[in-house]
Amino acid sequence: MSRFKGSNPVPRAGDSQPAVGVLSPLPKPARSASVTIPAVTIPATIPAAGPPQAPAPWRPAGSGEALRQFDLDNPLRKLGLYLALAFIFCRFSLLGEVVSTRLNFDPHLVRILGIPTFALAILTGGLGRVLRSRLSYAWLGLLAWMILSSPFSYWPGFSASLTLNFFRGQLPMLLIIGSLVLTWRECKLVLMTIALACVVNVLSGRLFTVSADTDGRLSLELGTIGNANDFTAHLLFMLPFVIFVLLANRGLIRRILCLVVVGYGVYFCAATGSRGGFVAFGAALAFVLIQAPGRVRIGALAATGVMALLVLAVLPQSLQQRYATLFTNDTDDIEAIDSTQARANLLHSSIRFTLQHPILGVGPGEFSDYEASVAKSEGQRGAWQVTHNAYTQISSEVGIPALLFFCAAIMMSFRTFGRTYRAARSRPGLRPMAIACFCCQLSLVGFCTAIAFLSLAYTMYLPSMTGLALAISRSLEHEMAGQA
Secondary structure: OOOOOOOOOOOOOOOOOOOOOOOOOOOOOOOOOOEEEOOEEEOOOOOOOOOOOOOOOOOOOOOOOOOOHHHHHOHHHHHHHHHHHHHHHHHHHOHHHHHHHHHOOOOOHHHHHHHHHHHHHHHOOHHHHHHOOHHHHHHHHHHHHHHHHHHHOOOHHHHHHHHHHHHHHHOHHHHHHHHHOOOHHHHHHHHHHHHHHHHHHHHHHHHHOEEEOOOOOEEEOOOOOOOHHHHHHHHHHHHHHHHHHHHHOOOHHHHHHHHHHHHHHHHHHHHOOOHHHHHHHHHHHHHHHHHOOHHHHHHHHHHHHHHHHHHHHHOOHHHHHHHHOOOOOOOOOHHHHHHHHHHHHHHHHHHHHHHHOOOOOOOOOOHHHHHHHHHHHOOOOOOOOOOOOHHHHHHHHHOHHHHHHHHHHHHHHHHHHHHHHHHHHOOHHHHHHHHHHHHHHHHHHHHHHHHHHOOOOOOOHHHHHHHHHHHHHHHHHHHHHHHO
16 A cells, blocks of 8 residues: 555555456556566556655654653653653752752752662663763763873762762653653653742742842852852753743743743843853854744743843842952942953963873862862962853863863764754644744753853753753654654
8 A cells, every 4th residue: 555645556566456446457568668677567557646755754863763662651761751751850940959058958869860870770771771872972072081080080989979970860850761761752741840840949039938139130049050150050051941831831820820930030030140150141042043933032032122121120229239249340339350461361270281182081070179279389379269150160170082072972962952943843743842942042042152151961861851852852752653
């Protein structure tokens, strides 16, 4: 049978039945008009033309195999998936830190949920599913280089501890998401879980743990993202998942709630006074204007204009002067100018150490100690601060090869989302998947720009995004196989 509806089937070689709707060919003389090739007969009758050929089957980068029904139905994997959703929610919402801050009690939610989730991912063959993808290679390369660099570190013990924490606390997000999440329905559950975690972040900032610094900046009373700049980067990573729920659902109430969350999130980003966050927001907006469809561009411009006017109306004068230092030093905010100069000096030092130790760096997590030691030897006062740039943090602490692995991991994830977006966009039934990929790319653009001003290289965000890229690309193959 032909694969296209309405087209005439092509008779197979050696078939005695004529094609349906086509008269049997008349007897031919000895010199037949048909051309015979060994084992193949080209008939004189040509089937009617059908619809245009569908795009060639698409396979996710480095998958190597289709999903097995056993993996989809495995009860242990399903149990691991539900635990993973709870684990992801706790990690991104910082629920454990919120509880411990308010109740002075540490519930250890991450450990309670993380250990069995990781174990079930391994037991159900998740390690093999992740390692078969090329997306995991760059992260494994970075981990291997961190291990290699640690013995030669300025302080080997601390570097080994940081490497161990990255291995068992941050990198497993790639394994958990990339191995336990197999279908598009399960990918949507992960996306909505992260969006719900963002709601908790915004509620925490609005109702519970926001405090004003002496210069009017807002920051959380939480350890992980207590710094105003870290809080902004966290929100820039999270808000695109709320935008996915906004665009992929048609319920009016849900859309209104998403708009409220996004509005409050943008306000908090502005109220932190993070200039790096301001630049990252501009990069994310530029990405939308370049890559999004026309209606989305118009909506993004209109929403940005409205939010900008509202934010300017409520921001204190001190924060407006702080943002003005991005364009001029003619301002009364001396602290912001001094901060800019200090960060420039740290950037120069990190580049200097990168060139002095290009292969293994000064050791994972050892920039501040090494910088203080060098400054003391030169008769100067050490800054005792991190690099405030995730990229030079990697290059100065672990070496240029580690930076290449780090950047490769980001680019491979971004390109995987891009390929999946283009493949899903051409199929009407997969429009939500295309929206999800676009929002994930938006999250990457905003976050990767923000960390150019922050030292967040050894955190869970980017491994999580790589795991999500692997899961969504694999689910696209599964959806296309089901539609074939």
